[in-house]
Amino acid sequence: MRSWRCCARSTGSRSERRDMRIRVGLTQKFVLLGTLAVTLTFIVTNVVSYQWHRATILTEISEKPALIARTGVLSLDGGKVARFLREGRPHGEIAEALLAGLYGIRNRNDPRATVSLLVREPGGRRVVEVLSTEAGLLPRLVEAGDPRYETISAVIETQNAATSRPYETERGTFLSAYAPLGSGKEVLALLEVAYPINVSEALWETRGRMLLLSYFLGFLSTLGLAIYAARRFVVPLQDLSRAIQGMTQGDSTYPIRIRSSDEIGQLAETFDRMRTTIETQRRRLEEQRDALLRTKRELEALTESLDAQVEAKTQELKRALSKLKDTQTLLIHKEKMASVGELAGGIAHEINTPLGVIVTRIGYLLSVLQEEEPQSETIEDLEAVYRQAIRISKIIRSLLDYARQQPKPRRPVAVAPLVQGCLDLVTERIAPEIEVELSLPPDLPRVEVDRERIEFVFVNLLQNALDAMPRGGRLSIRGGEGNLQRSPEEVPVAAVVISISDTGGGIAPEHLPKIFDPFFTTKAPGRGTGLGLYISYQIIDEHRGELTVESTPGMGSTFTVTLPAMEAEGQGEGIEEDVYAWPDSGRG
Structure with a gap:
């Protein structure tokens, strides 16, 4: 115990x-x-x-x-200062009197001070030290960069006395005070008192x-x-x-290795216990991190798969939207062309009867006047009216001819002989300056068409090409095979492609969208009705084909006819029917 x-x-x-x-x-x-x-x-x-x-x-x-x-x-005499400034001479009685005044100021106050008179340059901020109790300083110019310049500028602007900051010179450290001298609102000169501060x-x-x-x-x-x-x-x-x-x-x-008994030693012991705890938690965190990494990789793989599916669906929707827009545009154009054609046919039918009466009456009047008054000026006026009435009659006849046509049975036709026959119809209109280039392979597939209406299309396109080259050029007719897809949802089919090109003036870009509209023409007044291309476009569309145009101003134009080809089963026996000579309907 x-x-x-x-x-x-x-x-x-x-x-x-x-x-x-x-x-x-x-x-x-x-x-x-x-x-x-x-x-x-x-x-x-x-x-x-x-x-x-x-x-x-x-x-x-x-x-x-x-x-x-x-x-x-x-204490300075203002009159003497003004006279000194007017004369501008640093020597003389006035200068000596002013210098004596500067010495008097220094002696009355502090002999260590340096008293000087500074004259301002006319209209400027620079000053010149002209009189001083220290003669060895003269003359001295004070301008930008001088430690006194800022204080002098302030005195000139405010017309109030001011003291500069301490500045260093060869004679030591100084402080300078400045008082303005002048008349009215203008400072003409300054009194400078430089005082040494080395005493401190x-x-x-x-x-x-x-x-x-x-x-x-x-x-x-x-x-x-x-x-x-x-x-x-x-x-x-x-x-x-x-x-x-x-x-x-x-x-x-x-x-x-801390064995201290103070707070730092206690901190070391606490840290050692914390280290053990952190090591245990670190192992747990590593296990959780590995699990999270596995989950992250799985999520990334799933995200990539979803992104690919979303992208595929997006592209599919874009294609469907594009097809829908193309189909809508095509339907609108077809409805517009059909409505205009129906309206034009109705109007032509209503106008044709009264126009026939007008033409007959004018013809009768012309015959009467030519017998009774062959020299009358009225005959020329009536003839002009008669020509315009005949032109209107041709336009109406073209509309009625297209509107009255009934669908005829379509038969297989060889394209090469068909186009050759149409070219023969316009041979008389081909000027010597026009070069014709014909390239039609004889083995082109046949097409199932209404022969007379297709002939109208090619004759109209050939006439337009010749009209576009009044000064000569080259007419090119080429044929070949291709594919036809009228809308995105249709399956492409084999087709025969015929292109008719000229080297004329071409079509302006702003006219291309309207080239197949009725009554639109690029020809001079009186040369075209503006119905030929409109009717041609309708005929090709009814045959489930395409009529397109490409043109470069100054280089020429190319019209391309694309018709569905029949299944390959040999060539036809040529053109047996007579070619119908359609009237000149003009480009447009």
């Missing part, structure tokens, strides 16, 4: 010594921190005191030259020594604190920092 008490007493003394070490360590820390705070306060106080004294000295010195300048201006150097040096002493004491205090902190704080904290860095790099085995 006694030994146990001794052991307990010994344990208690060790605990007390440990507490004492902790208290002593904290006390030392507070003492050092207090010393540092006192030192820093002493340094800051001296710096502030030095700056305050320096500012006070500068204020006292700056007020003295300003006072001398303001009182000196009042002794005070500045004393304050400088105090500051250096404060810096030295602060340095010693800081050095002592740094040594103590390095032993008590920095080294243990560096060990702890290395351990933390090792943990951030995945190494949790770095030893912590």
Whole structure:
């Protein structure tokens, strides 16, 4: 029992010594921190005191030259100054009198001051020092870049006295005060009082020594604190920092060699327990991370698959929308052309009867006048009316011919002989200056068509091509095989393609969209009805073919007829029926 008490007493003394070490360590820390705070306060106080004294000295010195300048201006004779400025001579009685006045200002106030008279350049901001109590300074120009220039400019603008900031010269550091001299609102000259401020150097040096002493004491205090902190704080904290860095790099085995009994030692123990906990959590997080990565890869694969499906559906919808728009445009065009054709046929039927009466009456009047008054001017007027009535009759006849045509049985026709026959019909209209180029393979597939109506189409296209080349050119007729797809939803079928090209003036781009509209023509007035291409387009459309045009202004035009080809079963026996000569209906 006694030994146990001794052991307990010994344990208690060790605990007390440990507490004492902790208290002593904290006390030392507070003492050092207090010393540092006192030192820093002493340094800051001296710096502030030095700056305050320096500012006070500068204020006292700056007020003295300003006072001398303001009182000196009042003592100068204004008349002499004005006369001196007018004469502009730095020597003479006036100049000597003014110079004596400058010396008087200096001697009455402070012999250390330098008093000068500065003359302003006419209309400018530069000034010239012309009179001074320091003759060795003359003459001197004050312009931009001079430390006094800014203050002088302010005096000229405000016409109020001002003092410059301290500036360095070969003679030392000076402050200059300026007072304006002039008449009315214009400053003609300035009185300068330059005052040396070197008298304050002794005070500045004393304050400088105090500051250096404060810096030295602060340095010693800081050095002592740094040594103590390095032993008590920095080294243990560096060990702890290395351990933390090792943990951030995945190494949790770095030893912590901190055996201190103060707060840093407690921090090291706490950190060691935290390291064990973090290592356990790190393993769990790695397992969760691996699981999340697997899930991420699965989601990315699923996302790529969904993106591909969405893209495929989007493209499919775009194609369907494009087909729908093309079909809608085609239907609108067909309805428009059918409505216009029906309307034109009805109008032509109603106009044809009264127009026949008009033509008959005009013919009768012409015959009567030619017998009774063959020299009458009325005959020429009636003949002009008769020609226009005949032209209207031809237009109406073309509309009625197209409107009255009944669908005829379609028969297989060989294309090459058909086109050759149409070319023979317009041979008389081919001028010697026109070169004909014909390229029609004899083995072209046959087409199932209404022969007479298809002949009308080719004859009309040939006539238009010849009319487009009044000065000659080249007429090209080419045939070949191709594919035909009238709308996106239709399956392409084999087709026969016939193109008729000319080297005329071409069709303007703004006219191309209207080239197949009824009554639209690019020919001169009286040369075309504007119905030929309209009727041709309707005929080809009824045969489930296509009639297209390509044109370049100045280069010519190409009209292409595409008709569905029959299944290959040999060539026809040629054109047996007579070719019907359709009237000239004109391009348009």
